[in-house]
Amino acid sequence: xxxxxxxxxxxxxxxxxxxxxxxxxxxxxxxxxxxxxxxxxxxxxxxxxxxxxxxxxxxxxxxxxxxxxxxxxxxxxxxxxxxxxxxxxxxxxxxxxxxxxxxxxxxxxxxxxxxxxxxxxxxxxxxxxxxxxxxxxxxxxxxxxxxxxxxxxxxxxxxxxxxxxxxxxxxxxxxxxxxxxxxxxxxxxxxxxxxxxxxxxxxxxxxxxxxxxxxxxxxxxxxxxxxxxxxxxxxxxxxxxxxxxxxxxxxxxxxxxxxxxxxxxxxxxxxxxxxxxxxxxxxxxxxxxxxxxxxxxxxxxxxxxxxxxxxxxxxxxxxxxxxxxxxxxxxxxxxxxxxxxxxxxxxxxxxxxxxxxxxxxxxxxxxxx
Amino acid sequence: xxxxxxxxxxxxxxxxxxxxxxxxxxxxxxxxxxxxxxxxxxxxxxxxxxxxxxxxxxxxxxxxxxxxxxxxxxxxxxxxxxxxxxxxxxxxxxxxxxxxxxxxxxxxxxxxxxxxxxxxxxxxxxxxxxxxxxxxxxxxxxxxxxxxxxxxxxxxxxxxxxxxxxxxxxxxxxxxxxxxxxxxxxxxxxxxxxxxxxxxxxxxxxxxxxxxxxxxxxxxxxxxxxxxxxxxxxxxxxxxxxxxxxxxxxxxxxxxxxxxxxxxxxxxxxxxxxxxxxxxxxxxxxxxxxxxxxxxxxxxxxxxxxxxxxxxxxxxxxxxxxxxxxxxxxxxxxxxxxxxxxxxxxxxxxxxxxxxxxxxxxxxxxxxxxxxxxxxxxxxxxxxx
Numbered sequence: 001x002x003x004x005x006x007x008x009x010x011x012x013x014x015x016x017x018x019x020x021x022x023x024x025x026x027x028x029x030x031x032x033x034x035x036x037x038x039x040x041x042x043x044x045x046x047x048x049x050x051x052x053x054x055x056x057x058x059x060x061x062x063x064x065x066x067x068x069x070x071x072x073x074x075x076x077x078x079x080x081x082x083x084x085x086x087x088x089x090x091x092x093x094x095x096x097x098x099x100x101x102x103x104x105x106x107x108x109x110x111x112x113x114x115x116x117x118x119x120x121x122x123x124x125x126x127x128x129x130x131x132x133x134x135x136x137x138x139x140x141x142x143x144x145x146x147x148x149x150x151x152x153x154x155x156x157x158x159x160x161x162x163x164x165x166x167x168x169x170x171x172x173x174x175x176x177x178x179x180x181x182x183x184x185x186x187x188x189x190x191x192x193x194x195x196x197x198x199x200x201x202x203x204x205x206x207x208x209x210x211x212x213x214x215x216x217x218x219x220x221x222x223x224x225x226x227x228x229x230x231x232x233x234x235x236x237x238x239x240x241x242x243x244x245x246x247x248x249x250x251x252x253x254x255x256x257x258x259x260x261x262x263x264x265x266x267x268x269x270x271x272x273x274x275x276x277x278x279x280x281x282x283x284x285x286x287x288x289x290x291x292x293x294x295x296x297x298x299x300x301x302x303x304x305x306x307x308x309x310x311x312x313x314x315x316x317x318x319x320x321x322x323x324x325x326x327x328x329x330x331x332x333x334x335x336x337x338x339x340x341x342x343x344x345x346x347x348x349x350x351x352x353x354x355x356x357x358x359x360x361x362x363x364x365x366x367x368x369x
Numbered sequence: 370x371x372x373x374x375x376x377x378x379x380x381x382x383x384x385x386x387x388x389x390x391x392x393x394x395x396x397x398x399x400x401x402x403x404x405x406x407x408x409x410x411x412x413x414x415x416x417x418x419x420x421x422x423x424x425x426x427x428x429x430x431x432x433x434x435x436x437x438x439x440x441x442x443x444x445x446x447x448x449x450x451x452x453x454x455x456x457x458x459x460x461x462x463x464x465x466x467x468x469x470x471x472x473x474x475x476x477x478x479x480x481x482x483x484x485x486x487x488x489x490x491x492x493x494x495x496x497x498x499x500x501x502x503x504x505x506x507x508x509x510x511x512x513x514x515x516x517x518x519x520x521x522x523x524x525x526x527x528x529x530x531x532x533x534x535x536x537x538x539x540x541x542x543x544x545x546x547x548x549x550x551x552x553x554x555x556x557x558x559x560x561x562x563x564x565x566x567x568x569x570x571x572x573x574x575x576x577x578x579x580x581x582x583x584x585x586x587x588x589x590x591x592x593x594x595x596x597x598x599x600x601x602x603x604x605x606x607x608x609x610x611x612x613x614x615x616x617x618x619x620x621x622x623x624x625x626x627x628x629x630x631x632x633x634x635x636x637x638x639x640x641x642x643x644x645x646x647x648x649x650x651x652x653x654x655x656x657x658x659x660x661x662x663x664x665x666x667x668x669x670x671x672x673x674x675x676x677x678x679x680x681x682x683x684x685x686x687x688x689x690x691x692x693x694x695x696x697x698x699x700x701x702x703x704x705x706x707x708x709x710x711x712x713x714x715x716x717x718x719x720x721x722x723x724x725x726x727x728x729x730x731x732x733x734x735x736x737x738x739x740x741x742x743x744x745x746x747x748x749x750x751x752x753x754x
């Protein structure tokens with residue numbers, strides 16, 4: 001079946017151009033639409049493309065650009081005449097087979113949603129579970145190494161060395177050791193120190209290092225206040241909260257980053273969703289550490305309430321605003337209420353004598369920070 | 370066979386007069402592109418970002434196939450699935466590296482506080498490698514007249530150069546930037562090929578420096594007087610583009626550009642205008658949603674967001690997330706339309722191609738490169754041209 005009508009417009013003002021995919025030579029060709037598409041260049045070798053093998057390639061408007069699955073991959077036929085283009089399109093039934101269809105897009109959406117759901121499930125259930133199970137299994141030497149690394153950082157931030165007044169250090173060790181024995185922590189390498197900075201805080205590092213910052217010591221009015229807070233930090237150590245947090249933070253940030261990838265501005269979303277998820281997680285850890293502190297103080301025959309009062313003196317009332325969802329610690333007023341409920345009259349001896357307490361207060365020397 | 374036989378009309382001439390430079394045209398429809406990126410951005414949100422591979426591919430296909438040089442349009446033959454596979458492979462390689470980075474970092478920190486910061490530099494080096502390999506991927510998917518571009522050279526060699534030059538730029542407070550760009554561009558272009566033609570880059574750092582040194586002086590002022598910053602950046606970008614285009618050579622073919630120094634003022638201010646408008650709308654939306662939540666819950670604002678009613682702020686949080694996504698979507702569309710499509714068109718319409726006849730009969734060669742580099746670039750969040 002030879003189509004003469006197709007040949008006539010091929011010589012029209014709009015030339016048909018063929019690139020053979022081997023050279024960049026621009027070949028003006030005539031087309032014959034027979035059993036297959038014959039592409040003929042004057043003085044060149046004729047090329048024959050079967051209709052079933054012809055595929056559409058990207059082109060600007062007004063040009064039909066074709067490729068063939070059996071020709072060199074970059075061979076292109078460019079048809080600028082609308083009539084011939086329409087004729088060829090009608091014959092090539094598999095012209096658009098390789099393009100992404102509506103169904104293809106739906107498939108992408110479906111798989112992405114499935115992947116997202118699975119990642120969210122892993123973040124919500126898998127990672128916390130893994131962190132809970134793995135944290136106690138982390139070998140002590142590794143935990144200690146991580147602790148050493150963070151200790152160096154902490155000292156870079158809060159001052160080069162710990163306060164070293166011998167009497168104060170002895171009092172501090174006594175306080176920590178009493179708490180440690182009551183807590184049943186058998187970590188022989190556990191060390192503790194007071195750092196000379198005005199920030200009112202205390203923290204425990206992986207591997208068993210407890211640090212008290214001078215700011216908190218200055219605000220404390222008696223040993224019980226300090227003891228409650230140190231007991232809380234020991235609770236974190238006992239529960240391996242540092243390692244849990246490390247595994248948990250690393251896991252979630254990696255997975256959420258993977259999920260959102262490169263959507264512009266996604267870092268804000270990642271930050272927001274992470275802080276919500278993590279805050280609730282760490283709130284739980286803080287509440288558990290509080291429980292632990294309450295138990296220890298009871299075991300020592302002291303009340304946990306002074307510690308909460310110290311916290312309240314430092315932070316003031318916290319509630320109000322959206323931050324309560326994002327807060328990493330339980331609100332101080334809630335903690336105060338809880339520890340007040342657990343208030344019992346002292347039944348044990350004081351944790352430190354007055355002299356020891358005065359020595360501890362003066363551990364960093366005469367008031368200079 | 371005469372090389373000029375394809376010339377449209379007229380008998381072959383023994384001594385062809387110097388041909389006028391060939392034009393580069395862009396024939397893409399702006400509203401079509403807008404629809405493309407709108408749909409793409411929406412799908413990107415629905416698919417949690419996974420659609421980005423398809424969107425990026427569609428954008429490139431649109432831009433490439435509507436760009437014609439000497440009357441013949443280019444074509445982008447890369448496909449989204451390649452990018453997805455490249456990304457997954459890159460991930461499989463990056464995850465152990467991140468882990469090793471973490472462990473080595475701990476050892477460094479133990480030795481001295483924040484001593485691991487220089488390790489971050491290794492990621493910069495990896496980023497430069499990714500930029501080179503991503504460029505190679507894009508180039509091998511760029512086809513003109515049935516012949517593809519391709520690249521050889523080594524991503525690590527490039528990364529090494531980029532690092533050394535980066536150090537020099539850092540030490541000279543940015544003054545060495547023109548020479549850095551010239552050197553890196555020379556490396557990239559000398560390893561760029563179109564079929565059997567080899568590329569080159571003839572721009573030199575000194576020319577670029579002479580065109581833009583006063584911008585370097587202005588930068589500290591622009592940082593303080595904020596509204597000046599877009600002007601300074603637009604001036605810098607326009608000068609950089611023009612210098613870059615003027616330096617490009619492929620075989621005997623050379624490019625030149627007449628891009629005016631103020632070409633990008635409008636684009637940047639339009640983006641800033643849209644950004645301001647959208648942020649204002651977002652702010653109003655948040656305020657409205659807050660008021661609505663307070664009104665519906667029948668509580669005073671303090672009660673509604675107080676510690677006793679954490680559940681009450683959840684509807685507001687949901688409203689905020691929805692609003693944020695809408696904002697991200699709109700900003701995405703604006704950025705792509707102005708900073709990709711419009712910028713592309715603005716630059717292209719100033720480009721002239723000289724001695725295009727040298728590319729008349731180029732023999733195809735070069736192998737396809739894998740999309741691993743794009744995967745790395747995606748995983749490390751780096752971009753390059």
